[in-house]
Every structure is written in C-alpha cells, then in structure tokens.
Amino acid sequence: MSTVLVLNSGSSSLKYQLVDPAPGDALAAGIVERIGEASGRASHEVRGARTVREGAVADHGAALRLVLELFEETGPSLGEAGVVAVGHRVVHGGTSFSAPVVVDDDVVAAVRDLIPLAPLHNPANVTGIEVARELLDVPHVAVFDTAFFADLPAPAATYAIDRGTAAEHGIRRYGFHGTSHEYVSRAVAEHPAVTAKLAAEGRGPETLRQVVLHLGNGASASAVLGGRAVETSMGLTPLEGLVMGTRSGDVDAGIVFHLIRSGLSPDEVDTLLNKRSGLLGLGGVNDMRELTRLIESGDDDARLALDVYLHRLRKYVGAYAAVLGGIDVLAFTAGVGENAAHVRAGVVEGLGFLGLGVVPDLNAARARESRVISPTEPEAPARPLVMVVPTNEELAIARQSLAVLAAR
Ligand SMILES: Nc1ncnc2c1ncn2[C@@H]1O[C@H](COP(=O)(O)OP(=O)(O)O)[C@@H](O)[C@H]1O
C-alpha cells in the first residue's frame, strides 16, 4: 500500500489525514486545535473511533509530534501504513508556483518570502513543512491554494492601480481555496446529471459554465468555464470577496485610511478586518451553527449578519453569471455550503431570473455524495443545476503529491 500523509497547517490548528489515494479512503484523520493557547485539544479518528487529548500544545512542532504519537498509539502505524510522501497545503504560492512541487530548501525559502501576502496562513505552512521534514524522512510535496488561479485572464487578475507600483509589489488577484475549487468543479463536470444536460443541449464540456461557492470559515467564489478558472473572489490576500467567519471580505479601501488616520495602527486594522469582522463582527459568533441558533432565538444582530452574508453571495453569483455569459451549474461546498440548507435556499432566493431554484425536500436531504437539489427534467430541462458537492482537499493534495513524485 502507498499512502500519503496530508498536512493542512492553519494559523492556530493543524488538520491532517492519512490518505490511500487509489480508492480515495482516509485511513485516519484529525485536528489539533488552539495551538499556542493554554487549552489545546487534539482529536484523532481511525475508522469511527476517536481519541481526544486535552492540554496545551506550544507550537506547530509540538502539534506534529503529538499527531505522530497518536498514530503510534492508536494506529495505523505510519511505518506499516506505507507512507511514501507528505503533502502540504500551502496557501500562498505567489507568482513562483503554479503547480505542486517537491519541497527543497529553496521552496521553503520562497514560501517564507510570501509571508507578507498571507500573514494568517503562510507562517504556519512554513513551520509545518520544516518540522515535518525533520520528523518524516520521505519526499515532501507542497500543493498551493493559488495554483488553480495562476492563469486567470488578465482583466480578472489585474487591479486598476498604477502599473509600476503593482508590478514592484506583486499586487494582483491570486485567488485561494484553488485545490477545492478545482476538485469540486471537476466533480461537477463528471456528474451524470451534468454530462446528460450538456449532451441534451448538444454542447461540449469546454462550454460548461459553473459558479462554485466554497463556504467554510474562509469563503470564496469562483467562475469556471470548461474547467478553467476565469474569476475568483479572493485577491492579493484571502481577505477580499465574500463575508466570512471572521473576515470582512470586500470593503472600501478608504475605510483602512480613515481608521489609520483616526489612530488605529496598520496591524490593528489588519486584525480588525481579518479576525474581528465578518459573521463574528456583526453577529457575535463566527460559527454558522451558532449564528443560526441565535437567529432562531430572535437575535437581530445575528439576523443582520446572515442577511449581509447572503446579500454578498447573491451579488457574486449574479456577477459571475455575467462574467460567464450565463450559468449552467451553481455548486455549494465546504462546511457551510455542504451542510447549511437555509444558506443555500437564501442564496438562490431572488435569483429566479437566472433560472436558479431549489426543491425544498432535495435541499434539506442529508447525503455525503454529490447531488442535484434544483428541479430536474422534465420539469426544468433548460434551467441551471444547483448542486451540493462535498469537497476533499486532502484527497486532491494526496493525489497531486503522488503525481508530482511519479513525474520526477
Ligand atoms: N451542520 C452544519 N450546519 C451549518 N453549518 C455547519 C454545519 N457543519 C459545519 N458548519 C459550518 O462550517 C464552517 C466550517 O467549515 P469548514 O469547511 O470546516 O471550514 P475551515 O476548513 O475553513 O475550517 C463553520 O462555520 C460551521 O459552522
């Protein structure tokens, strides 16, 4: 057996999966949370059996050592599981990386140089890679969130600011969550309902127009034409675009200058927009489940937070339908997109003029497979499909890691 250990190091967490890429099975998965805080927690799951460890975890190095201990204690042993590679999610690849690469010292240095463009994510990615290379003597592969968007058309990737300044500082729209947008848009294109729709309309796969909504803690939208990304909502950093758990998404840049001139430091404004805004800033909680409970208890702030969140989403879907010249599939993915039926219903509400709509029973059903939740033929032959498509960034990273190693 050849397996891949996939590491997704976040600012205060380490998520991991041991993946058997051929069947696509996760042999083990877990998360170490609240790294660096007094109350750390690790949860390790093997075939439905969960082991939990509470207690402070000093840094990402300690987190990875704890994960390796959990594997040794509860299995599967990494030695016996045939780990042939470690795949790392790296959030910002800048202009240096448009595809996965085998990690060497130069790659680590380049990812470190990009820290100013992804201050929440790249520091943890660098630490994760450094510690894992010390502890696990197999090839390490970096898979970049930005890669799927490396070829965005120039009008979508370019900010309308002075060209010389933009070039000097690497300012362009990079886009993030690309591994998920690529995985989901490919799953959509291969889905029988989608291939049947194209065949019925006498169209080739290169004409398929998708809008993918990745709604997790971080959230982003993409427009995908024939498998190629042509627009995305995140920009130079993962702050732009949709309303997120703790991030504002789009704001007037004038707000930044106004706050700085009013006495806040640049770092304080950064923290405000990245960590104290979004659903948390408006509704008091960043978790969609908690926000929904607050709304049900009559909380007006929580209600407004969700209304702002949905309004932004509807604006983006409409804008991306314009970019694509129409829409064939609207796909929801990630924690909120896969689980929150009321969010999906709220997004399509008011977008009936684009032909978008959901069947309440299909929308409310719970399933782990990709599925269509809009009215199906013969009721609505020419209308776009609304779909729920579970993402699997870890499987995608594992497969891409093996592909890079096979091509060496
Ligand atoms: N059953 C559910 N109903 C509504 N929201 C959910 C549900 N399960 C998870 N979520 C939401 O998904 C979000 C986390 O998504 P996830 O994709 O795991 O994020 P990340 O990878 O950024 O940590 C949280 O806001 C959480 O509330």
Ligand SMILES: CC(=O)OP(=O)(O)O
């Ligand atoms: C890029 C990004 O926002 O990632 P996450 O959703 O994991 O924070």
Ligand SMILES: [Mg+2]
């Ligand atoms: Mg995620």
